[in-house]
Amino acid sequence: MTDTQKGADVMQTRIAQYRRERKVTQEELADAVNVTRQTIISLEGGRYKASLVLAHKIAQFFQVTIEEMFIFDKEEENL
Amino acid sequence: MKFRGIFCATTAANNEEYRKVLKRRNIWLGAVAGMGALVALAALLAERRSDTGLPDYILGVYCGFGTGLILGMAILFVRNMILLGNEEKLKQSRLENSDERLEQIGSRASQSALKVLMLVGIAGAMIGGIREPVLIKALIFALDVFVFSYLVALAYYKKKM
Numbered sequence: 001m002t003d004t005q006k007g008a009d010v011m012q013t014r015i016a017q018y019r020r021e022r023k024v025t026q027e028e029l030a031d032a033v034n035v036t037r038q039t040i041i042s043l044e045g046g047r048y049k050a051s052l053v054l055a056h057k058i059a060q061f062f063q064v065t066i067e068e069m070f071i072f073d074k075e076e077e078n079l
Numbered sequence: 080m081k082f083r084g085i086f087c088a089t090t091a092a093n094n095e096e097y098r099k100v101l102k103r104r105n106i107w108l109g110a111v112a113g114m115g116a117l118v119a120l121a122a123l124l125a126e127r128r129s130d131t132g133l134p135d136y137i138l139g140v141y142c143g144f145g146t147g148l149i150l151g152m153a154i155l156f157v158r159n160m161i162l163l164g165n166e167e168k169l170k171q172s173r174l175e176n177s178d179e180r181l182e183q184i185g186s187r188a189s190q191s192a193l194k195v196l197m198l199v200g201i202a203g204a205m206i207g208g209i210r211e212p213v214l215i216k217a218l219i220f221a222l223d224v225f226v227f228s229y230l231v232a233l234a235y236y237k238k239k240m
Contacts, residue, residue, distance in 0.1 A: 030174070034092060039180040048180050 012071040016044040018062045033057040088185075089176045094166060097173040101159045108152040108159070115148025197225075 019029060026044075030037045033054060042048035043058075050058065050070070059066045091097035122141035125131045162169045175181060204218035 031170075034174065035178045036174045036181065039178055042180060051179050054179055 010046045011049045012046045012073070013043055013050075014069055014071065015040065015058060018064070018069065019044075022062065029058070029061065032061050088182050089173070091173055091177060094169050094173060097169060097176075098163060101163055101169075105156055105159050108156045112149050112152035112156075115145040115152065117145070118142075119145025119149065121145075 015029070018024075019026070026037045026040045030040045034057070035054065039048065043050055055066050055070055059069045062069065089097060089100050091100050119142050122138045122145060125133055126135070126138045126142075162172050200221065201218060204214045208215035208218070
């Protein structure tokens with residue numbers, strides 16, 4: 001696996017930061033966006049890339065834009 | 080429309096929707112268990128008749144297959160009934176069945192298992208085929224079915240996506 005591919009498999013997010021600021025638990029967020037708590041943990045740890053629909057749901061939950069919530073690294077995505 | 084089956088993921092957004100999904104699944108479970116009962120019954124009847132000419136081993140396989148289907152579906156049915164009677168377990172099951180990450184994990188695990196199955200199948204047939212040529216024929220048939228199904232699925236998803 002190349003470095004680029006490794007980079008493309010992960011994505012940093014600000015979910016944990018927003019969650020702490022708004023005092024929302026992982027369980028509450030998971031319930032709100034219809035996923036398991038483990039998925040929220042994986043997203044926060046950058047081990048899983050959310051689909052566009054899930055990214056939209058999470059951003060909508062915190063009332064921010066997707067770009068604010070998900071850190072899109074242009075270099076890692078080869079752009 | 081998303082393909083739905085007994086073991087497939089669901090898009091149910093709340094417990095009420097998921098409850099309906101489980102009730103529908105229970106009907107399918109009953110139908111599959113009924114098929115299993117027919118297979119097992121046919122094997123038992125064939126065993127009693129001496130003029131079928133089928134080896135006992137094959138009849139045992141059919142009987143076991145049918146019984147396995149009945150037992151498997153019964154277990155799933157009981158599990159679904161437990162879920163239907165417990166809101167918390169129902170919610171947990173719904174989330175696990177609709178979670179996109181778990182769906183991806185399942186899909187990747189299936190791909191890996193398919194690769195292993197193909198490798199073991201090919202190696203087994205090539206080695207075993209030395210003594211039993213029918214294994215080579217079975218391998219060629221299985222590969223033909225795989226390639227055909229792959230091409231059909233590829234064409235379908237190219238149109239769909």
